[in-house]
Amino acid sequence: VCSDKTGTLTTNRMTVRECHFPQVNEQKAQAPIFPLLAEAIALNSTADLDENGEVLGNVTEGAMLMFLNDNGCKYESIRKNTHMVGQLPFTTMNKFMATCATSAALGGKDAIFVKGAPEFVLSMCSTAYGAELNDAMRADLLNTITTAQRKAMRVLGLAYKEGHAETADDIKAACSDLVWMGCFVIQDPVRSDVPAAVATCLRAGVGIKIVTGDNKETACQIGREIGLLPAEGEIPANAVLTGEEFGALTDEQLTAQVNDLRVLSRAKPMDKLRLVNTLQSKHHVVAVTGDGTNDAPALNHADVGLSMGITGTSVAKEASDIILLDDSFTSITRAIKWGRSLYRNIQKFIVFQLTVNVAACGIAALGPFIGCNLPLTVTQMLWVNLIMDTFAALALATEPPSDDVMNMAPRNKLAFIITPGMSKWILGFGLTFIAALITYVQLMPAEGSADYGHSLTMLFTGFVLLQFWNLFNARVYGTNNSFITGLFANKAFLAIMGIILIGQVLAVEFGGGVFRTVHLSLTDWLILLAATCPVLIVGELIRAIGRAKN
Numbered sequence: 001v002c003s004d005k006t007g008t009l010t011t012n013r014m015t016v017r018e019c020h021f022p023q024v025n026e027q028k029a030q031a032p033i034f035p036l037l038a039e040a041i042a043l044n045s046t047a048d049l050d051e052n053g054e055v056l057g058n059v060t061e062g063a064m065l066m067f068l069n070d071n072g073c074k075y076e077s078i079r080k081n082t083h084m085v086g087q088l089p090f091t092t093m094n095k096f097m098a099t100c101a102t103s104a105a106l107g108g109k110d111a112i113f114v115k116g117a118p119e120f121v122l123s124m125c126s127t128a129y130g131a132e133l134n135d136a137m138r139a140d141l142l143n144t145i146t147t148a149q150r151k152a153m154r155v156l157g158l159a160y161k162e163g164h165a166e167t168a169d170d171i172k173a174a175c176s177d178l179v180w181m182g183c184f185v186i187q188d189p190v191r192s193d194v195p196a197a198v199a200t201c202l203r204a205g206v207g208i209k210i211v212t213g214d215n216k217e218t219a220c221q222i223g224r225e226i227g228l229l230p231a232e233g234e235i236p237a238n239a240v241l242t243g244e245e246f247g248a249l250t251d252e253q254l255t256a257q258v259n260d261l262r263v264l265s266r267a268k269p270m271d272k273l274r275l276v277n278t279l280q281s282k283h284h285v286v287a288v289t290g291d292g293t294n295d296a297p298a299l300n301h302a303d304v305g306l307s308m309g310i311t312g313t314s315v316a317k318e319a320s321d322i323i324l325l326d327d328s329f330t331s332i333t334r335a336i337k338w339g340r341s342l343y344r345n346i347q348k349f350i351v352f353q354l355t356v357n358v359a360a361c362g363i364a365a366l367g368p369f370i371g372c373n374l375p376l377t378v379t380q381m382l383w384v385n386l387i388m389d390t391f392a393a394l395a396l397a398t399e400p401p402s403d404d405v406m407n408m409a410p411r412n413k414l415a416f417i418i419t420p421g422m423s424k425w426i427l428g429f430g431l432t433f434i435a436a437l438i439t440y441v442q443l444m445p446a447e448g449s450a451d452y453g454h455s456l457t458m459l460f461t462g463f464v465l466l467q468f469w470n471l472f473n474a475r476v477y478g479t480n481n482s483f484i485t486g487l488f489a490n491k492a493f494l495a496i497m498g499i500i501l502i503g504q505v506l507a508v509e510f511g512g513g514v515f516r517t518v519h520l521s522l523t524d525w526l527i528l529l530a531a532t533c534p535v536l537i538v539g540e541l542i543r544a545i546g547r548a549k550n
Helices: 033-043 059-070 075-080 118-123 135-150 168-174 194-203 216-225 243-248 251-257 269-281 293-301 314-319 329-370 378-397 403-407 420-443 452-475 491-511 522-532 534-549
Strands: 015-020 084-088 096-103 109-116 125-128 153-162 178-187 209-211 240-242 263-265 287-290 304-308 322-324
Touching: 015 059, 015 135, 033 059, 033 075, 033 096, 033 109, 033 153, 033 178, 059 075, 059 153, 059 178, 084 168, 096 168, 109 118, 118 125, 118 135, 118 153, 118 178, 135 153, 135 178, 135 216, 194 329, 194 403, 209 216, 209 269, 216 240, 216 263, 240 243, 243 263, 243 269, 251 269, 269 287, 269 293, 287 293, 287 329, 293 304, 293 314, 304 314, 322 329, 329 378, 329 403, 329 420, 329 452, 378 452, 378 491, 420 452, 452 491, 452 522, 452 534, 522 534
Parallel strands: 125 178, 209 263, 240 263, 287 304, 304 322
Antiparallel strands: 015 178, 084 096, 096 109, 109 153, 153 178
């Protein structure tokens, strides 16, 4: 799973935790920088707040708008009363956004406001507001930024310069010799359920790779908090790469290292696609999460594309296979559990159905050679197919997803659905049923005798009851659980088993000439139940041995 960070692993509810601006003090409204800072926030943003204070648009920008509101400054009035000259939108390539507008704080002069990754913005600055931007100050600022990022907080740097530029290209060209204003430290905490979900995935053999545009320190801290990286000590070799390091790797180097990669920071959109292609070249089944238009290629090429239902763009949703309505990583874990459980339910039905078919075909083919021309009639075969195909499928389909599938290793997507273990079970029980039925046929009275019809009815009912008990085995196939585990919680399964048993009683007692049956006494029924139940007992012994080995 190549997962985004924001909104998927974290809550996507950004809040300003710290602000580092030289001239912003307790009386922010009177500080010289604050009117200019308010313009830098309000004008150089694409977000809005609704009537309830919820963020519309980018949540990081929304956190700064809420910061303005909390400090008694209405961003709407600033936008309304300011002439906008031009704007350079944020891109993952530039790592910053810039807007040119007429600044009231600068006496009506035009100014270019820049906001983005703090290390990028700082590298474009030559001076600082209210202080000299010397090497010592740069080092101090970078230390502040790094310290916050290590705590999984997002840092946004703000800068400005006086100047006029209308087009995006002109604004980009003018973004040099800026005046550093300061930076915001904004926190987006990890979702409370994500560490447990990540642990479940890792236990299930599902690899997780964080692919984010955030810097290395922030991404690594998130990796530590969710259990993807060691909480303390050295990070394993090749576990963390930046986008620049990732891009510098040759295809051969990346193929050799990709299994070790856990965190890719400062990733560009095409980095995610390259990662997907490399993992697929190593025969991994790859799921990718994404919410932006730039994520569409990776979502489309992945085996499973997972777009965000809340924050995802229409393009991302169209390119994906699954939409996460709650944007949560835990939903991915649930999807894996449901998928594995569904596959195992199909295998359970195959085990059960092929066991029935082996036994039915065997007794029908061998009957004439052992003195019984028609052990089971065509009508009886149709009845067996009805109750054992339709009802058995319904019974096994009612099994809810089980957590124990997340303790299993992933299967090979090219593997045949019938495993060697399934083959042994099918042939073992199928041939045992044939042997038991043939033995009974040979002990039956001769055709034409008074008890011959009774014996054929016992044979027919015994065959059905063998499958009846084996359906309990099939329900827990693939596990070492007792057949009782979760049995009484699955009311639908019990109801269907009851229908099968009652249906067989009705077919025997009232089928007459149609089913070639005669009346069976209560003693006959008890004898048949006792004679066929060892199927379940043997299955329980096999599972008990499995539990003892584990």
